[in-house]
Each structure stands twice: as C-alpha cells, then as structure tokens.
Amino acid sequence: MFGLSRTYCSPQPPVHDPDCSSTLSDMIDHPPSVSEPPASEMPTEQSPYHPYPNKNSFSLGNWYWNHGIQKSQEDFQKLLNIVGNPGFTPGDVQSTPWNAINKVLGRNDFDEEGNRWEWEDEDAGWRRTRVTLDVPFHSRMQNPGTKPHVIGDLYHRSIVSVLKEKLANSVDDSYLHYEPYELSWSPTGSQDDGVRVHGELFNSPAFIEEHQKLQASPPEPGCLLPRCILALMIWSDATHLTSFGTSKLWPAYLYVGNESKYRRCKPSLHLANHIAYFQTLPDSFKDFASEHIGGKGGPGQPFLAHCRRELFHAQWSIILDEEFLEAWRHGIVIECLDGRFRRFYPRILTYSADYPEKVLVASVRNGGQLPCPRCLVLKSQLRGMGMRDDLDQRVVAVRINDASQRKKVQAARKFIYELGFAVNSKSVETILKPLSLVPAVNAFSAALGEFGFNHYQMLVVDILHEWEVGVWKSVLIHLIRLVHEVKGAHVSVLDARCLSRGAHVRERYNPQILVQYVGIKEAGCP
Numbered sequence: 001m002f003g004l005s006r007t008y009c010s011p012q013p014p015v016h017d018p019d020c021s022s023t024l025s026d027m028i029d030h031p032p033s034v035s036e037p038p039a040s041e042m043p044t045e046q047s048p049y050h051p052y053p054n055k056n057s058f059s060l061g062n063w064y065w066n067h068g069i070q071k072s073q074e075d076f077q078k079l080l081n082i083v084g085n086p087g088f089t090p091g092d093v094q095s096t097p098w099n100a101i102n103k104v105l106g107r108n109d110f111d112e113e114g115n116r117w118e119w120e121d122e123d124a125g126w127r128r129t130r131v132t133l134d135v136p137f138h139s140r141m142q143n144p145g146t147k148p149h150v151i152g153d154l155y156h157r158s159i160v161s162v163l164k165e166k167l168a169n170s171v172d173d174s175y176l177h178y179e180p181y182e183l184s185w186s187p188t189g190s191q192d193d194g195v196r197v198h199g200e201l202f203n204s205p206a207f208i209e210e211h212q213k214l215q216a217s218p219p220e221p222g223c224l225l226p227r228c229i230l231a232l233m234i235w236s237d238a239t240h241l242t243s244f245g246t247s248k249l250w251p252a253y254l255y256v257g258n259e260s261k262y263r264r265c266k267p268s269l270h271l272a273n274h275i276a277y278f279q280t281l282p283d284s285f286k287d288f289a290s291e292h293i294g295g296k297g298g299p300g301q302p303f304l305a306h307c308r309r310e311l312f313h314a315q316w317s318i319i320l321d322e323e324f325l326e327a328w329r330h331g332i333v334i335e336c337l338d339g340r341f342r343r344f345y346p347r348i349l350t351y352s353a354d355y356p357e358k359v360l361v362a363s364v365r366n367g368g369q370l371p372c373p374r375c376l377v378l379k380s381q382l383r384g385m386g387m388r389d390d391l392d393q394r395v396v397a398v399r400i401n402d403a404s405q406r407k408k409v410q411a412a413r414k415f416i417y418e419l420g421f422a423v424n425s426k427s428v429e430t431i432l433k434p435l436s437l438v439p440a441v442n443a444f445s446a447a448l449g450e451f452g453f454n455h456y457q458m459l460v461v462d463i464l465h466e467w468e469v470g471v472w473k474s475v476l477i478h479l480i481r482l483v484h485e486v487k488g489a490h491v492s493v494l495d496a497r498c499l500s501r502g503a504h505v506r507e508r509y510n511p512q513i514l515v516q517y518v519g520i521k522e523a524g525c526p
Contacts, residue, residue: 005194006203007182009211014179016338018260051104056082056092061101129154129318131279133311135289139420142294146417149288154315156276159254160323160332163230163346166256167334172271174337176258177202178228180211201231201257201349206457210347220330225343227331231257233350234458236278236357250278252319257349278315281308302424309440312360316443325447348444351458355466358459361444362399363409368436373459374399376435399456401445408432412439 049058186194362373444455
C-alpha cells in the first residue's frame with residue numbers, strides 16, 4: 001500500500017501481525033463517548049473522581065488547584081464554563097467536604113505503616129527498598145574513611161512484573177509486534193530496492209540487530225519456542241511539583257517499543273508504566289557530611305556531585321535486580337493470546353532524558369572536554385555540528401563500554417575509597433579527565449556489561465528538552481534580537497502576530513516574557 005513494502009528477518013511471514021486488526025481509531029486520541037451514571041447512583045469508593053464524590057465537584061477542584069495561584073480573566077471564563085454547563089448541578093457541590101478532600105489529596109498514604117501494602121503490592125509489582133550510600137571522606141577530613149549513610153526508601157516496581165502484566169493484557173498483547181521488519185518505499189512500477197523508511201522502533205536498525213543477535217545465539221537447552229525481543233524504552237525526568245517551594249518528584253517510566261508510537265502517544269491508553277520514584281540527597285545529608293568533614297566549609301560541590309551520582313546508580317542497581325538479569329539471559333516464557341508459547345527477552349533500546357540527566361546516566365562529566373554521552377567529539381569541535389565531518393566523527397569515535405574503561409574507573413575508585421584521596425584529586429583527574437569520565441560505578445555497565453551491552457548507545461535525542469526547550473528556544477531568542485536590531489516596525493508586526501494566535505500562544509510566546517531572556521529593555525508590545 002502506498003508503495004510501502006516489508007522485509008522480515010525470517011523466511012516465513014509472522015503468524016501474528018497487529019496491523020491487520022488496527023483501525024484509524026487506534027491511532028487517534030479522542031474523548032470517550034460513554035455516558036456517566038448520575039452521581040447519586042455511583043458509590044464514592046468506586047468513583048473515578050475519588051476523592052471527589054462526583055464530576056462537578058472534581059471540575060471545580062481541578063480548576064482551583066491546576067490553574068495557577070493567581071487567577072486571570074481567562075481562568076474566570078473557565079470557571080464560568082464549568083458552572084454554566086447544562087450538566088452542572090449546584091446540589092453536587094453544596095455538600096462536598098472540601099477540607100476533608102484537600103487533606104486526602106495532600107496525604108502520603110504510602111508512608112503510613114498501616115498502608116504500606118499499597119506500595120508493596122506484589123500483584124502490582126511495587127516494592128520498597130532501603131537505599132544506603134557509602135560516603136568517602138578523604139584522609140584530610142576530620143573523620144576519614146568510608147561511612148555508610150541511609151538515604152531513604154526507593155519505591156519501585158519489578159520490571160519483569162510489568163512486562164508479564166503487559167503480555168497478559170488481552171488488549172495490549174494484540175498490538176505487539178513480535179518480529180521486526182525493514183520498511184521500504186518505492187514508486188509504483190519501480191524495480192529498485194526502494195528507500196528505507198524509518199518510523200517505528202520495531203522497524204529500526206537497532207531492533208533488527210538485536211533480533212538477529214538473539215536468533216543467532218544458542219537457544220535454551222531443550223527449548224524450541226520462538227524467541228522474541230521486548231524492546232524497552234525508558235524515560236526519567238526530575239519535576240518540580242509546585243510553582244513555589246522545593247517539592248519535586250523524580251519518576252521513571254517504561255514503554256514497550258513493540259507497540260506502535262501512535263498508540264504510545266495516546267494518553268487515554270495509559271501505556272506508560274511507572275517503574276520507580278528516585279530519591280535525591282536529603283537536606284540532612286549535608287549535616288551528616290559536615291560532621292565528618294569538620295571545619296566551617298562543609299561539603300564541596302565535587303563531593304556532593306559524586307554522592308548524587310552514586311545515589312542515582314545505587315537505585316538503578318536495585319531496579320536492575322537478579323530477576324531482570326535472569327530474564328535478560330534466559331527470557332520469559334509467556335502463553336500469548338494466539339495460544340502459542342513464546343520466550344521473550346527484554347532489551348533496553350532507548351533511554352530518554354535531558355542533558356544533565358543523560359550525563360548522569362552515562363557516568364560522564366557535565367560539560368566536560370568530551371561533553372557528548374554517546375561519542376568522543378571534543379568540545380572545541382562542537383561548532384562543526386551537522387557537517388559531514390561531524391557526522392562521520394560520531395560514527396568513528398563512539399563511546400564504548402569496554403573493559404579498559406571499566407578498569408580506569410576502578411583504579412580511580414581505589415584512590416578514593418581505599419587510599420583516602422579526594423574525589424577531585426590530581427591522581428583521580430589524571431585517570432578520568434581525558435575521557436570525561438567520573439569515579440562512579442555505572443549500574444547499567446555493572447549489571448549488563450557482561451552481555452556486551454553498551455549503555456552509551458541507549459541514550460537518544462530528547463525532543464522536548466534538547467529541541468523545543470533547548471535549540472528552538474535559543475533560536476527564537478536570537479531571532480527576536482535580530483528583529484530588534486532591524487529598523488522599522490518589525491517588532492510591532494511580531495507582537496501583532498503573537499496576539500492574533502490566541503490566548504494559549506500569548507502565554508507561551510509573550511514578547512514581554514521573552515525579553516527577560518534576551519535582555520532588551522523595551523518589548524515593543526502593547
């Protein structure tokens with residue numbers, strides 16, 4: 001169809017093809033048209049708006065909490081739309097216990113001893129694991145040596161449990177591609193090989209390469225089951241929860257790349273699986289460190305940066321547990337919906353994060369002389385980005401998680417943890433700085449390095465942080481500077497176009513807000 005053709009790795013076409021049953025409605029997101037029962041007929045415990053008793057009270061609560069602290073005329077209009085809706089019933093909100101609901105929303109039930117089971121429910125895969133950090137204090141500190149310190153509890157889910165739940169779901173399983181394929185396009189009637197088309201993870205070179213490696217490897221003894229790759233796509237991003245204050249959350253999400261991106265992008269399908277909520281260094285950690293450091297200076301930035309890296313990878317070491325490694329080695333046998341048993345092997349293909357978190361995942365220096373977490377391009381060569389030589393350099397000088405690099409990290413850690421050197425001492429820097437490495441044991445390298453897994457290559461471009469908020473924001477600010485330098489009424493034209501696009505655009509691209517970044521005194525907008 002449309003000149004597209006598939007080429008599968010196996011000589012026979014797959015028995016299971018999700019695209020045969022896909023429809024247009026599977027690829028678009030639209031509100032469900034299911035009628036809601038009256039609030040009086042819906043028990044509070046089973047209400048989808050819990051802790052709100054009904055839809056009308058939920059709409060008011062949502063308007064109050066999620067539309068900013070300072071209300072605008074637009075927010076007032078949204079309130080009028082809620083109370084002016086024909087389905088709005090004043091009786092639904094008159095008796096709503098607002099104070100009690102607010103207490104429920106602000107309570108962390110999972111931290112109460114009586115409700116710990118909600119996080120540790122084995123059926124859902126949630127677990128709670130204590131995280132302890134070995135903190136190195138060098139020989140010139142008041143109390144030198146390695147001191148253990150309990151950071152807190154990591155709330156996480158078993159990745160294997162998530163995958164089993166995914167494969168057992170009758171709806172999700174029917175949309176999973178068990179076998180990858182190459183997708184090509186050629187004009188009608190053409191006899192050439194066509195042009196390679198890239199669009200889904202299950203027809204990407206990385207997926208196909210992993211599939212071919214698996215098929216070429218020796219099978220499990222006495223097992224004749226078909227072997228399939230489960231492509232794991234991981235996201236993580238530390239997020240501030242409030243406009244004011246320090247409340248934040250650091251979740252990690254897991255998608256399965258065997259499923260189409262059009263389904264993964266539909267919020268109504270809830271295909272993102274939460275697998276962890278990372279802990280950060282608490283404020284009390286500085287007090288603990290100061291007691292052992294002595295003096296008035298307190299812990300320095302290199303010391304705290306090292307402890308943050310150690311904490312992050314200590315938590316990933318918990319998530320990449322023996323159950324997951326066993327599944328990586330020997331697979332998971334699942335009876336699929338077509339009645340066939342298959343052996344699925346999880347493979348991490350992508351990890352998406354912003355740049356500060358990427359260098360944390362890769363265990364490289366933030367903004368070092370080799371700043372890229374995927375290749376060994378020098379910072380001085382970044383000006384050539386996008387040129388042919390730069391593209392070739394990224395292929396030739398890729399970062400490789402090999403034994404030589406791991407030995408460098410271990411040698412540096414010996415200076416720190418056994419010989420009492422500082423984390424940024426000259427002896428440590430001499431070993432690690434040439435490759436912009438850091439003295440942290442990488443959890444992905446330690447757990448999966450024996451299988452030949454190169455964790456640097458799983459880090460992919462994050463469109464949100466590296467383009468929309470990063471490159472595009474910088475380009476837009478630069479263009480605004482150019483507009484202000486050009487004589488004429490160009491600034492007024494830009495403002496008029498911005499204001500004519502609607503309220504949501506004015507909020508995002510208000511020139512008065514952008515001027516704060518470019519440093520121009522007069523915005524030139526009404």
